[in-house]
Amino acid sequence: MKIKVIIADDNPFVREGMRIILTTFDEIEVLASVQDGQEAVDFCRQNEVDVALLDVQMPNMNGVEATKLIAEQTGTKALILTTFDDEAFILDAISSGAKGYLLKNNDPERIRDAIITIYNGHNVLQDAVLDKLKSSLLADKDKDKKMDRGSKIDRSLFTDREYDIMSLIAKGLSNREISKKLFISEGTIANHITSILGKKSLTHRTQIAIYFLTGEVD
Known part of the structure; x- marks a missing residue:
C-alpha cells in the first residue's frame, strides 16, 4: 500500500517539481498539491492523508500553524520541508x-x-537543522558564563547509562554511533531511549536533546 502524501507550498514551481519527483517513487502516492496551510488543513480534514509536506512561510496560514491543526484534528503526520533553518x-x-x-x-x-520514516512512526531532523538548534540553545545571553551541558536536568530520574545516552543524543549522534561509542547494542539503546522518553513524557529524541541542553520540557 502506498503512502498517501500532500504537498503544501506557495511556489507553484516547487509544488509541481516536488509532485513530479515524489510520483517517481513506488512507495508514494501524491494526492494533491496546495498553495497554503489552510488548504492543507482542509484537505487533511476531508481525506485520509498519511504525510503532509509543509513549507513554513505561506499565505493565509503558515506551515507551523497548519502543523498544529493537522496534528490536533487529523491522523496526518506533518513533515516541514523548507528553506528556513531559523x-x-x-x-x-x-x-x-x-x-x-x-x-x-x-x-x-x-x-x-524521511516520508517513509515518519509514516512508520519515527521522527526526522537532519543534522544541519539539529546543529542550528543546538547552537541556538547553547548561546548563553550572559557572556560571562557558559552553559554546563546536562547540569539543569534532574539526574535523580535517570541511570548513569541513560544520562550518557542523553548527552550523546544532544551531540547529534545516531543510535548506531552511540552503540559504537558505548559498546552496547542498538536495541539496548532504543530501550534506554524509550525509558527516558517515558520518564519525562517526551515523544521523540529531539526533545531529549532540548531537555538535556536546557533542562526544560516544552
Missing part, C-alpha cells in the same frame, strides 16, 4: 507536532526516506 521556526514546528524538519536542498531520496 531556530524559532524549528522549535515552533516541533512543539506544534511536526514529525520532521528538512531543508529543501536535500536529495529526493532523502526526502523519500
Whole structure:
C-alpha cells in the first residue's frame, strides 16, 4: 500500500517539481498539491492523508500553524520541508507536532526516506537543522558564563547509562554511533531511549536533546 502524501507550498514551481519527483517513487502516492496551510488543513480534514509536506512561510496560514491543526484534528503526520533553518521556526514546528524538519536542498531520496520514516512512526531532523538548534540553545545571553551541558536536568530520574545516552543524543549522534561509542547494542539503546522518553513524557529524541541542553520540557 502506498503512502498517501500532500504537498503544501506557495511556489507553484516547487509544488509541481516536488509532485513530479515524489510520483517517481513506488512507495508514494501524491494526492494533491496546495498553495497554503489552510488548504492543507482542509484537505487533511476531508481525506485520509498519511504525510503532509509543509513549507513554513505561506499565505493565509503558515506551515507551523497548519502543523498544529493537522496534528490536533487529523491522523496526518506533518513533515516541514523548507528553506528556513531559523531556530524559532524549528522549535515552533516541533512543539506544534511536526514529525520532521528538512531543508529543501536535500536529495529526493532523502526526502523519500524521511516520508517513509515518519509514516512508520519515527521522527526526522537532519543534522544541519539539529546543529542550528543546538547552537541556538547553547548561546548563553550572559557572556560571562557558559552553559554546563546536562547540569539543569534532574539526574535523580535517570541511570548513569541513560544520562550518557542523553548527552550523546544532544551531540547529534545516531543510535548506531552511540552503540559504537558505548559498546552496547542498538536495541539496548532504543530501550534506554524509550525509558527516558517515558520518564519525562517526551515523544521523540529531539526533545531529549532540548531537555538535556536546557533542562526544560516544552
